[in-house]
Amino acid sequence: MEERIGVFVCHCGTNIAGTVDVKRVAEELAGYPGVAHSTDYTYMCSDPGQNLVKEAIKEHDLTGVIVAACSPTLHEATFRRAGTAAGMNPYQVEISNIREQCSWVHQGDKEAATEKAIRTIKVMIEKARLDEALEPISVPMTPRALVVGGGIAGIQAALDIANSGHEVVLVEKDASIGGHMAQLSETFPTLDCSQCIMTPKMVEVAQHPRVKLMTYSEVDDVSGFVGNFKVKIRKKASYVNRDVCTGCGLCSEKCPAKAPSEFDEGLAERPVIYTPFPQAVPNKPVLDAEHCTYFLKDGKCGVCAKVCPLDCIDYEQKDEIVEEEVGAIVVATGYDLYPIENMGEYGGGKYPDVVTSLQFERMLSASGPTGGEVRRPSDNEVPKEVVFLTCCGSRDPESHLPYCSKVCCMYLTKHAMLYKHNAHEGQAYVFYMDVRTGGKGYEEFYTRAAEEDDVLYIRGKVSKIFEEDGKVMVWGVDTLSGKKIEIAADMAVLGLATVPNKAAGELANMLKLHQNEWGFLSEAHPKLRPVESLAPGFYIAGAAQGPKDIPESVAQASGAASKVASLFAETEYHREPIIACIDEDTCAGCKVCVSVCPYDAAEFDEKDKVARIKEAICEGCGACIAACPSGSASQKNLTDEQLYKMVSAALEV
Amino acid sequence: MKIPYYPGCTLHERARDFDDSAKACASALGVELEELPIWTCCGAVYPLVTDSVMDVLAGVRNLSYASRIGDKVVTLCSFCYNVLKRSNNVMRVDLDKREKANLFLRADTAAREKVESYTLEDYEGQVEVLHYIEMLRDVVGYDKLAEAVSKKLDGLKVAPYYGCMLLRPKKEMNFDDPEQPTIFEEFLEAIGCDVVDFPMKTECCGGFQVVNDEELAVSCSQNVVVSALKRDADVIVTTCPLCRYNLDRHQEKMAERISGFTKVPVVYFTQLLGLALGLGKEHLDFTDNTVDPMPVLAEKSLI
Numbered sequence: 001m002e003e004r005i006g007v008f009v010c011h012c013g014t015n016i017a018g019t020v021d022v023k024r025v026a027e028e029l030a031g032y033p034g035v036a037h038s039t040d041y042t043y044m045c046s047d048p049g050q051n052l053v054k055e056a057i058k059e060h061d062l063t064g065v066i067v068a069a070c071s072p073t074l075h076e077a078t079f080r081r082a083g084t085a086a087g088m089n090p091y092q093v094e095i096s097n098i099r100e101q102c103s104w105v106h107q108g109d110k111e112a113a114t115e116k117a118i119r120t121i122k123v124m125i126e127k128a129r130l131d132e133a134l135e136p137i138s139v140p141m142t143p144r145a146l147v148v149g150g151g152i153a154g155i156q157a158a159l160d161i162a163n164s165g166h167e168v169v170l171v172e173k174d175a176s177i178g179g180h181m182a183q184l185s186e187t188f189p190t191l192d193c194s195q196c197i198m199t200p201k202m203v204e205v206a207q208h209p210r211v212k213l214m215t216y217s218e219v220d221d222v223s224g225f226v227g228n229f230k231v232k233i234r235k236k237a238s239y240v241n242r243d244v245c246t247g248c249g250l251c252s253e254k255c256p257a258k259a260p261s262e263f264d265e266g267l268a269e270r271p272v273i274y275t276p277f278p279q280a281v282p283n284k285p286v287l288d289a290e291h292c293t294y295f296l297k298d299g300k301c302g303v304c305a306k307v308c309p310l311d312c313i314d315y316e317q318k319d320e321i322v323e324e325e326v327g328a329i330v331v332a333t334g335y336d337l338y339p340i341e342n343m344g345e346y347g348g349g350k351y352p353d354v355v356t357s358l359q360f361e362r363m364l365s366a367s368g369p370t371g372g373e374v375r376r377p378s379d380n381e382v383p384k385e386v387v388f389l390t391c392c393g394s395r396d397p398e399s400h401l402p403y404c405s406k407v408c409c410m411y412l413t414k415h416a417m418l419y420k421h422n423a424h425e426g427q428a429y430v431f432y433m434d435v436r437t438g439g440k441g442y443e444e445f446y447t448r449a450a451e452e453d454d455v456l457y458i459r460g461k462v463s464k465i466f467e468e469d470g471k472v473m474v475w476g477v478d479t480l481s482g483k484k485i486e487i488a489a490d491m492a493v494l495g496l497a498t499v500p501n502k503a504a505g506e507l508a509n510m511l512k513l514h515q516n517e518w519g520f521l522s523e524a525h526p527k528l529r530p531v532e533s534l535a536p537g538f539y540i541a542g543a544a545q546g547p548k549d550i551p552e553s554v555a556q557a558s559g560a561a562s563k564v565a566s567l568f569a570e571t572e573y574h575r576e577p578i579i580a581c582i583d584e585d586t587c588a589g590c591k592v593c594v595s596v597c598p599y600d601a602a603e604f605d606e607k608d609k610v611a612r613i614k615e616a617i618c619e620g621c622g623a624c625i626a627a628c629p630s631g632s633a634s635q636k637n638l639t640d641e642q643l644y645k646m647v648s649a650a651l652e653v
Numbered sequence: 654m655k656i657p658y659y660p661g662c663t664l665h666e667r668a669r670d671f672d673d674s675a676k677a678c679a680s681a682l683g684v685e686l687e688e689l690p691i692w693t694c695c696g697a698v699y700p701l702v703t704d705s706v707m708d709v710l711a712g713v714r715n716l717s718y719a720s721r722i723g724d725k726v727v728t729l730c731s732f733c734y735n736v737l738k739r740s741n742n743v744m745r746v747d748l749d750k751r752e753k754a755n756l757f758l759r760a761d762t763a764a765r766e767k768v769e770s771y772t773l774e775d776y777e778g779q780v781e782v783l784h785y786i787e788m789l790r791d792v793v794g795y796d797k798l799a800e801a802v803s804k805k806l807d808g809l810k811v812a813p814y815y816g817c818m819l820l821r822p823k824k825e826m827n828f829d830d831p832e833q834p835t836i837f838e839e840f841l842e843a844i845g846c847d848v849v850d851f852p853m854k855t856e857c858c859g860g861f862q863v864v865n866d867e868e869l870a871v872s873c874s875q876n877v878v879v880s881a882l883k884r885d886a887d888v889i890v891t892t893c894p895l896c897r898y899n900l901d902r903h904q905e906k907m908a909e910r911i912s913g914f915t916k917v918p919v920v921y922f923t924q925l926l927g928l929a930l931g932l933g934k935e936h937l938d939f940t941d942n943t944v945d946p947m948p949v950l951a952e953k954s955l956i
Binding site for chain 2: 343344345348399464466467468469473
């Protein structure tokens with residue numbers, strides 16, 4: 001078929017025309033083989049510019065279009081749409097970059113820049129002459145979402161997706177949803193009771209007709225691809241028939257054995273058959289077999305089974321694998337605190353009156369181990385002087401973590417205030433490097449602490465904490481006065497760094513989700529795509545992506561939910577067709593392509609003894625094409641023939 | 654088995670008791686500490702200047718001597734250990750300094766006259782610098798050590814004092830956790846002592862400041878000794894002659910200043926090790942100690 005390529009050379013104001021003689025370029029290319037129309041224009045991306053393309057396609061019956069302008073990352077989509085509007089296949093519209101790769105880098109040399117621009121465009125003309133009309137690949141879309149993690153971010157994402165009309169499976173590894181926010185006493189800067197604002201959402205998500213809530217469960221395996229994931233979820237054995245259980249609580253009440261309470265951060269004990277906290281959703285207990293007398297001592301005890309009025313206890317219960325089909329996965333697995341064992345300078349966890357921030361939070365909580373009173377763990381006395389330390393592990397590249405954990409300045413301010421509200425005569429000290437108060441109302445909150453609650457802020461780091469004579473000795477410095485400070489305090493609270501949840505790391509590895517060196521999930525673009533992963537179909541929200549506070553976690557969750565809703569808006573998912581394909585006539589069945597593909601997109605058909613590309617998964621990376629020994633693998637619209645012709649045009653050979 | 658041994662200046666002079674007990678214990682454990690045929694002062698303090706190679710030459714030359722007779726060198730004094738290990742690191746990673754240092758080493762004709770085997774080979778950091786206690790843990794093994802103990806030091810409450818030089822700077826020394834080290838505690842448990850953990854075990858004794866500002870050294874040492882005393886230590890062990898001097902010598906002043914102060918003897922860990930291995934009183938030379946350890950050892954029926 002006769003090639004009739006249209007060439008449109010953009011001036012881009014003076015960005016290109018200032019260095020490249022655009023008129024001469026358009027004139028010289030008019031005579032190039034295959035070119036039926038060649039022109040130049042000031043701003044091709046403008047509406048009139050785009051109309052030039054559309055009109056020329058119709059008037060000159062063009063078979064291909066080259067727009068010589070800026071980088072394709074900017075306007076390839078724009079001109080493909082213009083081409084489509086005029087009836088041309090979008091994959092026959094090409095961009096030739098004569099700005100970033102020509103005019104912008106050769107600004108002193110007009111002659112050379114013009115010659116280079118001409119050659120650059122010739123390269124793309126050669127490509128366009130052999131371009132085929134391609135259709136986007138459609139795959140069916142299962143409009144159901146999986147949300148991994150039942151903290152505030154996971155709950156919000158599940159609610160938003162469900163409210164947009166799609167089913168959600170919400171998986172949480174603990175016995176109840178709520179995450180760390182459920183452990184908090186009050187939240188900054190409003191000092192709202194954390195449970196009070198969270199439990200309505202917890203109940204809403206549990207009762208939502210489109211949400212399938214699976215607690216005490218973990219994701220075991222994910223296969224498939226965007227729109228078509230197959231997920232295996234392991235419902236861990238709770239030894240309780242949670243469907244029949246009414247949550248009466250008799251089993252927990254009568255259970256004689258105890259274990260350290262995870263929810264109370266080890267400050268108290270809980271029964272072995274337990275619900276983690278009174279407002280748990282679902283309010284159904286689980287049995288912790290690792291500490292259970294029945295399991296450890298061969299069937300001794302069994303009290304819970306005896307007292308249960310509905311016969312819900314089942315010691316024979318096994319883990320159950322549930323399979324779900326979903327189209328999108330939101331990962332909202334949250335955070336943990338940097339282990340106190342790593343802070344040897346502050347005792348490494350061996351001093352009872354040096355506590356973690358979450359432990360202090362549990363003390364402040366009315367339903368916590370001390371009934372909402374601040375007490376020294378060693379002797380249960382009310383502490384008269386409490387030292388709060390920011391940056392325990394954060395902002396310390398030499399010994400610990402280099403990054404800022406964002407929320408500690410605020411929550412330690414909150415802790416200091418609440419301690420003062422608790423113990424009016426007490427003295428609170430906060431050792432800080434900077435007080436970071438970037439959110440709305442945050443600076444005012446900090447001012448309130450310093451001015452109304454007499455919290456003493458000391459600018460300096462604490463070098464050592466040890467216990468002496470029943471006191472917590474804190475060695476610090478006040479850099480503003482240049483003096484060393486020693487405080488014989490009653491208690492110290494460590495603002496430990498935020499790290500990604502440990503269990504989440506294993507999940508991310510299984511899903512092959514990219515993480516940064518500290519284990520936080522990587523977003524697709526640090527500025528413009530904060531809630532998506534680069535892997536299609538995976539979205540991220542909350543502290544799993546990086547340290548953040550509750551409003552940001554909720555915002556990200558809603559953002560991820562909206563991305564999922566847009567994905568589900570089409571019944572089919574469309575993929576770019578510029579992928580690999582295999583010539584089955586020449587394929588020798590060596591399977592090299594199968595072994596090199598990083599996406600598992602190449603599969604070998606045992607019956608036909610040839611390899612095939614799974615169009616729904618192939619990302620067009622080119623690994624199989626390079627590896628194929630028989631040259632049977634090639635890329636759509638970037639064949640070897642096209643490449644040879646493009647290189648020849650570039651080198652003028 | 655033989656291991657090259659670098660005693661350092663002090664171990665041949667003021668701290669002969671340390672050197673003697675260390676050699677005797679090693680021998681009892683089947684290790685012959687082969688003192689380097691020639692050696693010089695290591696320089697005492699690792700230099701703070703980084704743009705010159707002259708300051709590390711002393712340490713490097715000793716390491717180069719050690720490399721002619723073995724692939725490890727054991728030392729006891731914390732300061733020597735610090736200087737040798739950090740100088741060794743420089744030779745391993747700084748190629749420019751390595752080249753310059755080797756030019757000096759090649760010119761060391763005096764050494765070759767004394768020891769024929771000192772040929773013109775470059776030193777590249779191939780020797781491993783070991784502290785004696787690392788040798789006990791890694792070459793002998795604490796479990797073998799425990800088996801060799803004939804007299805468990807039951808009832809003796811020992812506070813292990815690390816001081817600064819063994820542990821810091823963390824990345825270069827790579828000796829133990831600088832905040833909560835345990836290598837000495839494990840050693841003491843192996844020889845049957847009751848270990849006293851005290852928070853000042855990694856704080857400075859005053860070090861060389863005693864020359865310039867004795868009061869400062871007294872106050873630093875007091876901090877350490879009082880902390881151990883509060884936790885009922887019978888004895889403090891150390892591995893540094895300067896630490897022993899400071900912690901021991903200034904107790905006279907501490908006794909004047911603090912009512913109810915009880916003196917705590919400060920000994921070298923190898924002296925306690927000798928007792929545990931049944932080497933008897935002959936290797937316990939406490940003539941240099943201001944606070945005599947004999948009474949407390951006798952009280953616990955250990956001598």
